[in-house]
Amino acid sequence: MKEIFYPEVNETLYKKRLKNGLEVTLLPKSDYHKTYSIFTTNYGSIDNDFVPLNQEDFTKVPDGVAHFLEHKLFEKEDEDVFQKFGRQGASANAFTSFTRTSYLFSSTDYVKENLLTLLDFVQTPYFTEDSVNKEKGIIAQEIQMYQDDPNWRLFFGILNNLYPKHPLHIDIAGSEDSISKITAEDLYLCYNTFYHPSNMNLFVVGNLDPEEIMATIEKNQEMKHFEPASSIKRRFPIELEKDIIKEDKIELSIKRPKAIVGLKGLDEVPSESTDRLKYQTSIQLLLQLLFGITSSHYLEMYNDGLIDDSFSFEFSLDRSFHFADFSTDTINPEQFANQMVNLILKSDKSPELTEQNLALAKKKMIGKHLQSLDSLEYIANQYSAMKFDDVTLFDLTKIIESITLKDILNVRNTFVRPEGLSRFYIYPKPN
The missing domain is CATH 3.30.830.10 (Metalloenzyme, LuxS/M16 peptidase-like)
Structure with missing residues (x-):
């Protein structure tokens, strides 16, 4: 052992x-x-x-x-x-x-x-x-x-x-x-x-x-018998960027419209386990800097009535896919989507991407992570979800500490592409 x-x-x-x-x-x-x-x-x-x-x-x-x-x-x-x-x-x-x-x-x-x-x-x-x-x-x-x-x-x-x-x-x-x-x-x-x-x-x-x-x-x-182990072969459809549906909508029985903007990442992600976890964490920090509740972008959209407390974003990275999504309830779904797309595409010039803001975001992420380690459920569930070969959630603190503003800008330039963007709306059904 x-x-x-x-x-x-x-x-x-x-x-x-x-x-x-x-x-x-x-x-x-x-x-x-x-x-x-x-x-x-x-x-x-x-x-x-x-x-x-x-x-x-x-x-x-x-x-x-x-x-x-x-x-x-x-x-x-x-x-x-x-x-x-x-x-x-x-x-x-x-x-x-x-x-x-x-x-x-x-x-x-x-x-x-x-x-x-x-x-x-x-x-x-x-x-x-x-x-x-x-x-x-x-x-x-x-x-x-x-x-x-x-x-x-x-x-x-x-x-x-x-x-x-x-x-x-x-x-x-x-x-x-x-x-x-x-x-x-x-x-x-x-x-x-x-x-x-x-x-x-x-x-x-x-x-x-x-x-x-x-x-x-x-x-x-x-005490149990199992067949000899063999590698598992999976197959997924080949998708091109031109296959992305740029916009779609549906109607449901809701009171306020809902909008979501998605950003699909390239298939090529770092293969080495430490680099992969660093890539994932760098994008999470990037999104937090740009759209966290203390950011100027969040406050501007909130004050303009484009978002409310339902606004959220997340980043997902797993085998065969990775993407980010940004969603909210809003009375102006198309205006919200336009603003989000504009902020994402121009994020390399964002005033939020500074050394000072990154240092604060890293401290916040480390603090939240360390606090979560008091939960047995969090440890067990995240260990499986975040495990990249021999790199685990217990390596996350030093990974976060190692990330620089240059790393943030590099992953931004790799991940953010106009071809990878899409939007989807849900409107209230007419009475």
């Missing part, structure tokens, strides 16, 4: 890759009563075109299989997994993103028992056609619920503009039509391909003895 000490945050990680390929990471926090564990597969909603395990040709499955699998793994032939966790004093949950599916629990007692339950239920699939068909109605209701959510529709509206061919623009749960086509065979096909231990990682944080917990996990895994 490998020990890695991070002096900046005074934390020690214990890591080991097991014989079956599973990567296990443990973080002891002796001053906490709670333990939190998350079991993640590198498989999400965009992974619908791939070469299945022990096959040679690509196969495309219906949209929504990853999310469907998340639901079905909790259902077993003879027990309800949630009830078992409940009897053992644990709270369990799961979630599916574009690129990952995670299963988790938190508890103060029976940590070993709950950890074994987590490993066993995820690694013991049970699907029948009857149970799959029964689940379709439940997931269809969930899909409809999200279709009625204006903010969800706004976000996927801009994704459809930026990535009209890539499965990123498809709802994580799929559509009512796509899930109607899912079979138990599809679930087993995807499960056997993507739920191999070599494509998964387990992170446990809290009041634990690393030697004891690692031995418990190893013993559990040694």
Whole structure:
């Protein structure tokens, strides 16, 4: 077992890759009563075109299989997994993103028992056609619920503009039509391909003895049989900048219009793990400098009535995609979008990009990060989301400290391009 000490945050990680390929990471926090564990597969909603395990040709499955699998793994032939966790004093949950599916629990007692339950239920699939068909109605209701959510529709509206061919623009749960086509065979096909231990990682944080917990996990895994590990081949559509939809709109039953501006990044991002995390963090700092609540751009748009407290922005970087989006409720959606596009394109001349402002933004980001490290849930979830090979969220402080104004301007010049911009609106339905 490998020990890695991070002096900046005074934390020690214990890591080991097991014989079956599973990567296990443990973080002891002796001053906490709670333990939190998350079991993640590198498989999400965009992974619908791939070469299945022990096959040679690509196969495309219906949209929504990853999310469907998340639901079905909790259902077993003879027990309800949630009830078992409940009897053992644990709270369990799961979630599916574009690129990952995670299963988790938190508890103060029976940590070993709950950890074994987590490993066993995820690694013991049970699907029948009857149970799959029964689940379709439940997931269809969930899909409809999200279709009625204006903010969800706004976000996927801009994704459809930026990535009209890539499965990123498809709802994580799929559509009512796509899930109607899912079979138990599809679930087993995807499960056997993507739920191999070599494509998964387990992170446990809290009041634990690393030697004891690692031995418990190893013993559990040694009792199970898995096919030999093999690399997973995924395929995504080729997209060109000319494919970007520059503008689109819909109408929903809302009171105020909504607007969102998206900026799609180039496919080429740094491949080296430290450089990749630095690139991501530099863009996050750039956006904070330009549009944070203390910036002149924010105050100007707010005072002009173009934005209100609903204004937000985010940056996403993951395998096969990266983009930024800026959204708000506004009575002047087109004027807001025009102003945002203008500020983005002229951001190299922005008065906000100064050494003094960057120093303050870096301090704020470091402070927020260090404060978040008091949360076991934050540590576990972000460790999986931010992990670039051997570079982790515990390296973030020194990454932030290393970023210069020149770095900010360099990523701005790489990321900001007029060809990558798009806008999407939601207007109230007329009475």
